[in-house]
Amino acid sequence: MSAGNQQPIGNGLVKWIDTRLPVFSYLQKEYAEFQSPKNFNWFWNFGAILTFMLVLMMITGIFLAMQYQPNTELAFDSVERIMRDVNFGWLLRYMHANGGTFFFIAVYIHMFRGMYYGSYKNPRELLWILGVVILVLMMATAFMGYVLPWGQMSFWGATVITNLFSAIPLVGDSIVTLLWGGFSVDNATLNRFFALHYLLPFLIFGVVILHVISLHVSGSNNPLGVDPKGPQDTVSFHPYYTMKDSAGLAIFVTIFAFFVFFAPNFFGEPENYLPAAPLNTPAHIVPEWYFLPFFAILRSINFDIWFIEAKLGGVIAMFGAIFVLFILPWLDKSPVRSAKFRPMYKWFFWIFLLDCLLLGWVGGKSPDDFVMKPTVVVEAELDEIIEEAQDGRSFTSFKVVLDGKEVTSVGEFKKFIEEKGGDDDEVPAGFTEGEAVYETGLRVIHLGYLSTFWYFFHFIILLPLLGVFERPKPLPKSISEPVLGGGTAGASATAKPMEKA
Amino acid sequence: MGIVSNLRRAAAATGLAAAVAMVSTAALAAGDGKHPEKLDWQFEGLFGTVDVHSAQRGLQVYLEVCSGCHSLKQVAYRNLHALGFTEPEIKAIAANFDVIDGPDSEGEMFERAAIPSDKFVSPFPNEEAAAAANNGANPPDLSLQVKAHPGGANYIHALLTGYADAPEGVEVPEGSNYNAFFRGGFIAMPPPLFEDGVEYSDGTAATVEQMATDVVNFMQWTAEPEMEQRKKTGFKVVIFLIILSALLYAGKRKLWANIDH
DSSP, X not given: XXXXXXXXXXXXXXXXXXXXXXXXXXXXXXXXXXXXXXXXXXXXXXXXXXXXXXXXXXXXXXXXXXXXXXXXXXXXXHHHHHHHTSTTHHHHHHHHHHHHHHHHHHHHHXXXXXXXXXXXSTTOHHHHHHHHHHHHHHHHHHHHHHHTTOBXXXXXXXXXXXXXGGGSTTTHHHHHHHHHTSSSSSHHHHHHHHHHHHHHHHHHHHHHHHHHHHHHHHOOOOTTOOOOOSXXXXXXXXXXXXXXXXXXXXXXXXXHHHHHHHOTTTTSOXXXXXXXXXXXXXXXXXXXXXXXXXXXXXXXXOSOBTTBOHHHHHHHHHHHHHHHHHTHHHHOOOSOOOGGGOHHHHHHHHHHHHHHHHHHHHHXXXXXXXXXXXXXXXXXXXXXXXXXXXXXXXXXXXXXXXXXXXXXXXXXXXXXXXXXXXXXXXXXXXXXXXXXXXXXXXXXXXXXXXXXXXXXXXXXXXXXXXXXXXXXXXXXXXXHIIIIITTHHHHHHTTSTTOOO | OHHHHHHHHHXXXXXXXXXXXXXXXXXXXGGGOOOOOOXXXXXXXXXXXXXXXXXXXXXXXXXXXXXXXXXXXXXXXXGGGGGTOOHHHHHHHHHTSEEEEOOOTTSOOEEEEOOTTSBOOOSSSSHHHHHHTTTXXXXXXXXXXXXXXXXXHHHHHHHHHXXXXXXXXXXXXXXXXXXXXXXXXXXXXXXXXXXXXXXXXXXXXXXXXXXXXXXXXXXXXXXXXXXXXXXXXXXXXXXXXXXXXXHHHHHHHHHHXXXXX
């Protein structure tokens, strides 16, 4: 309504249209004259980059869908037909597959930027929440898209991840059946995943529009985290940021193109070039790299917590890791936005970033692998052997003498001890001699425990406490002050160190 | 039909088990196989190209040795143009194989010689027949094998040349062969290559090493027939984007020069 009252712009046809449908004055207002803080650094480029990636994914995806067959008998071969017989089909598919990867690279940088500079704080809470909604939709879209080529990892990834829902009490199994459209991952699953994979990007597009509208109400945050105080602190979006965004986008696309043309399978799992074989489980089932941190959290809860079984606990932790992002604006109590002025948070931010990278590394490894060369323990004490065997330790070599007979089977040994009523306090008669060898040391799962703990500790304990105990540095009065005034910023601001951002 | 759906159901159940297994226990990391040696291949690098002569010999190795058991379903005879074969040569290669076509106007299926537009004819009519003829082990399709293993070409080469006597104390199961490069060490495929197993028409000595290299070059091409076009296009695209980035960056610098920020 208010837009309709604006003076129409342009002349001739443009003015005629603008009088009736003010698209041109809207663009003029929101993308040309729109005032943005003048102190953005290059991390403020990723909004534009993400918009580009979303459009690229939708365009390549629509053309791929014209050639793809969502049928278990045809899907794999139809993808290969795209790669071989469709004109520039290999380019479409490699742009789409690597596009997913670069979409996530950009979105993760965008989010960490928001965390470092406190972009989720008042008045931008809803802007942040809409961003997390986009992330969740992206994850669902990417997961279902990965199933479509119907390779080994497509099939087994889908089987493992959909099975997670069976951990939900009472309704879990019904949910899984509903997801599958049957009693296993099969044609019905592939059909509905394809339909949803095509649908969800349009939902993402819708939420992106809300995200941008919300951004244009509050205006952008900036590296100092202080609001613009007047025209001296801002520049118009066009040409200043259209130019800067174009330059950053071109650099990003150059790196993207390098992977598309010269290392198109760098981020992919080789085994997905084998057609899905429901009777042949791959040795290592791993999701795409962008899910690895969450996958690590899922696997790190491998113990029961009170009445919650390990599997359900893992699922809760994994979804909790995403859910906690929704309430981040209320967990971080500090009134200061930018980490530049938060001496303690700054360090914890970098520790948190490293923690996320560690989670990613853990997610890609087998949990029982050793991080460093393990210590080999040779155990000859009889009571210790009983204890280790009853704890379920896996031995590299095991030899005991029972009733004068040499036995190498741990199972047989445990049965013998049980029958004789012995335990590690009482070595039963008949068990006279033994030697058990096992390896011990730091395993991947131990780092999984640590990094999972730190992930939640950071959000739930550390951030609220920092808001209370951290003493922020004095804030500059305005964006122009540190730019123009240089060293004088500190002196005048020390008088009221807790001035709100 | 009933058996198949039961098997599928069983597979779904094992999927559940797999999910739990992944959460709690280790994968068989020890069984991953010996690391293949890294070799120099002409197709590698930013300007890598198909070694056409080697790939041509590789086709011969495939046709005379591998194709007895392994299919090559993604490749059509017409694709051999890319390896320098002429139309009559391709027709002659295709004509050695029969395909079932039809139905004809009488409604009958009939057999005819393959033509260039046909895909490479598979040695077995279906997976079940392939498994039945090979002690239950289904020989994988070779079209994408180079892309389907982390070691790629090096892995296939190491596997083909890596057959050896099992180390002392290792018992090789009946119907298996020892190969340290294969995951688990035991592979159903017997050593496929023997000295002078094929007679190369260009006079190249057919050593096991030579045949393995040739067939890997061929399989690299079957896995990525678009590679040369991709790298050539990519070179132009990346150069263009670097220049574009530089110009836009310079433009940005000029535009912002009079803004204090």
